[in-house]
Amino acid sequence: xxxxxxxxxxxxxxxxxxxxxxxxxxxxxxxxxxxxxxxxxxxxxxxxxxxxxxxxxxxxxxxxxxxxxxxxxxxxxxxxxxxxxxxxxxxxxxxxxxxxxxxxxxxxxxxxxxxxxxxxxxxxxxxxxxxxxxxxxxxxxxxxxxxxxxxxxxxxxxxxxxxxxxxxxxxxxxxxxxxxxxxxxxxxxxxxxxxxxxxxxxxxxxxxxxxxxxxxxxxxxxxxxxxxxxxxxxxxxxxxxxxxxxxxxxxx
Ligand SMILES: Nc1ncnc2c1ncn2[C@@H]1O[C@H](COP(=O)(O)OP(=O)(O)OP(=O)(O)O)[C@@H](O)[C@H]1O
Ligand SMILES: [Mg+2]
Numbered sequence: 211x212x213x214x215x216x217x218x219x220x221x222x223x224x225x226x227x228x229x230x231x232x233x234x235x236x237x238x239x240x241x242x243x244x245x246x247x248x249x250x251x252x253x254x255x256x257x258x259x260x261x262x263x264x265x266x267x268x269x270x271x272x273x274x275x276x277x278x279x280x281x282x283x284x285x286x287x288x289x290x291x292x293x294x295x296x297x298x299x300x301x302x303x304x305x306x307x308x309x310x311x312x313x314x315x316x317x318x319x320x321x322x323x324x325x326x327x328x329x330x331x332x333x334x335x336x337x338x339x340x341x342x343x344x345x346x347x348x349x350x351x352x353x354x355x356x357x358x359x360x361x362x363x364x365x366x367x368x369x370x371x372x373x374x375x376x377x378x379x380x381x382x383x384x385x386x387x388x389x390x391x392x393x394x395x396x397x398x399x400x401x402x403x404x405x406x407x408x409x410x411x412x413x414x415x416x417x418x419x420x421x422x423x424x425x426x427x428x429x430x431x432x433x434x435x436x437x438x439x440x441x442x443x444x445x446x447x448x449x450x451x452x453x454x455x456x457x458x459x460x461x462x
Contacts, residue, residue, distance in 0.1 A: 212321040216343035220359030222330030224351045225380035230327040231259035235422040236430055236437035238292035242322040246294040249339045250329040254297035260287045261421030262294055271298040274309045280316060288423040307338040314342045345374040351381045352392040357401055364404055376407035383412050405445040408436035
């Protein structure tokens, strides 16, 4: 049975799609069979992040509404073991959570991981995405705005029977955390009372990366720790406030 992990945040633009694509690509590079599901209807871009936008013929709505078989909506990415079901390009109100849930359950026996890219906000698109998952990753940026929205999301997630709810701190800047200019990992865990699975650096390589499946994608390395934490079910919050003092000195 696949682990069905929804990547959510509340706040828009914090890196849900980026985390979904790169985490999927890294897990796939470790031999896990991974399918990415874009449930951000209308504002979808997961197909672009994995470099398959020119291959889209059918999308998730076609599969749910019976215009194609589910298999026909699954696109093979350049990274071995990585697949994606794209979202529709028009906003679709008609689709209900139950039909998407059934589609996902049908995929469960063929994959190790189903990663669900959730839309921003806490409306019906959010509810639909959460109800299809058995685990959640809440992506936060180290800013108070992002934490406030994540807090609302975490409160809602309590009413779902999820096996695991963890945070990923994305766009972390060690220099700013050390100077106390952004919240640090410990503060984030204390404020949100939720463990951090891993922290992903702010990086130009991620920002400029056009496709996470591109051979020798330099950005993939930033997701190694996160992928290992997901595989091992282990939390690995890095403390950005400590300063490395050299090989023979204690950490300050
Ligand atoms: N760690 C990072 N370092 C640098 N840039 C990043 C990082 N994570 C994400 N970005 C950039 O931030 C922008 C927004 O990311 P992304 O689209 O993944 O956010 P999102 O949460 O999915 O947004 P939306 O809520 O609109 O769906 C993108 O341009 C992406 O390249
Ligand atoms: Mg997105």
